[in-house]
């Protein structure tokens with residue numbers, strides 16, 4: 001049996017669903033999403049959900065900034081509560097990273113982003129009990145915070161279906177189909193074919209294997225991310241999300257008052273097989289987190305580790321996404337989100353839909369060419385002009 005679609009989207013994660021909704025919302029029809037398991041069961045389900053605009057690459061910062069009002073007004077736009085908590089976002093750096101911090105904040109302010117340098121006293125007020133004396137500089141975004149990637153993806157899915165998008169779950173794609181030098185759709189694991197004018201590959205860390213079936217090499221690796229949950233002995237009051245670039249970790253308050261701790265030290269990345277990995281943090285990482293937390297939050301009443309899990313960032317060589325046409329006509333890539341994909345997901349949907357429907361985008365301060373597939377072969381990766389020592393993810 002052969003089905004057809006104008007737009008075939010492979011991957012029912014946050015990005016594929018944001019793209020499907022954005023296409024439909026701009027008036028496109030005949031959109032089909034194929035998901036091998038259940039919606040948002042891939043890495044979206046592992047997301048920490050941090051919303052910040054603190055990036056060194058202006059296009060990425062601009063995509064985050066464009067997405068903030070979307071999160072703020074999601075109930076009106078998508079008709080669903082996304083669980084967004086606007087608790088603010090702070091990034092603190094040691095003396096070695098003070099100059100990059102100032103340069104990045106100046107760039108972000110020039111884009112219109114609401115961010116300011118704040119003092120140690122201000123930070124201590126925002127987070128009572130937080131050790132701040134080794135932060136040589138702190139930037140604060142009052143409109144940052146924390147969302148729920150699963151809820152966001154499902155809200156995109158619900159709204160997209162309302163607009164007529166077809167979503168099929170438990171439908172693994174086995175390979176891309178090519179004919180006369182272009183991708184013409186996909187063959188499913190059960191042998192059925194779907195033919196499409198445009199195929200969008202948004203399969204997270206599974207993208208390279210699928211792209212390879214059309215002889216398209218995609219430079220995306222699955223980088224291990226270990227997350228630790230801490231109960232500090234009493235519920236944490238609402239505090240901002242903190243990127244602690246002095247200790248190279250980030251802290252988020254969970255809705256139940258626990259702390260979620262993630263790693264920001266990418267000096268020695270580890271990679272995993274996204275279909276076969278141990279879903280808990282290793283003892284050495286737990287020890288490291290405890291040591292760093294003892295330093296950062298020295299007055300926790302009775303701290304204990306309550307859990308841990310592991311996810312995979314789909315990282316590119318420059319830690320920025322690939323969003324654009326593949327070198328084979330008919331195929332469009334939206335992958336390699338490198339740990340940034342939640343906060344920019346509304347803009348990703350908009351950008352991809354704009355490019356597919358109009359060949360250009362009006363997203364302010366976003367240069368679509370920054371995310372082009374070819375940049376690695378051209379030796380022109382998208383790098384921050386002011387990178388932070390040690391913190392690859394923050395680039």
Ligand SMILES: Cc1cc2nc3c(=O)[nH]c(=O)nc-3n(C[C@H](O)[C@H](O)[C@H](O)COP(=O)(O)OP(=O)(O)OC[C@H]3O[C@@H](n4cnc5c(N)ncnc54)[C@H](O)[C@@H]3O)c2cc1C
Pocket residue numbers: 010011012013014015016034035036037038039040041042043044045046047048049050051149171172173174202203204205206210225227310311312313334335337338339340341342343344
């Ligand atoms: C641990 C962790 C923490 C993160 N924290 C943050 C954060 O704080 N802030 C932020 O902005 N971003 C964060 N991110 C990044 C963000 O969550 C991701 O970029 C985003 O959720 C990825 O969405 P996706 O749709 O690209 O990929 P996925 O959610 O992985 O979706 C891809 C989908 O493709 C499907 N698929 C795979 N192969 C096939 C096939 N053959 N056929 C059909 N379907 C297939 C999979 O089942 C999956 O559902 C984090 C990511 C991780 C892993």
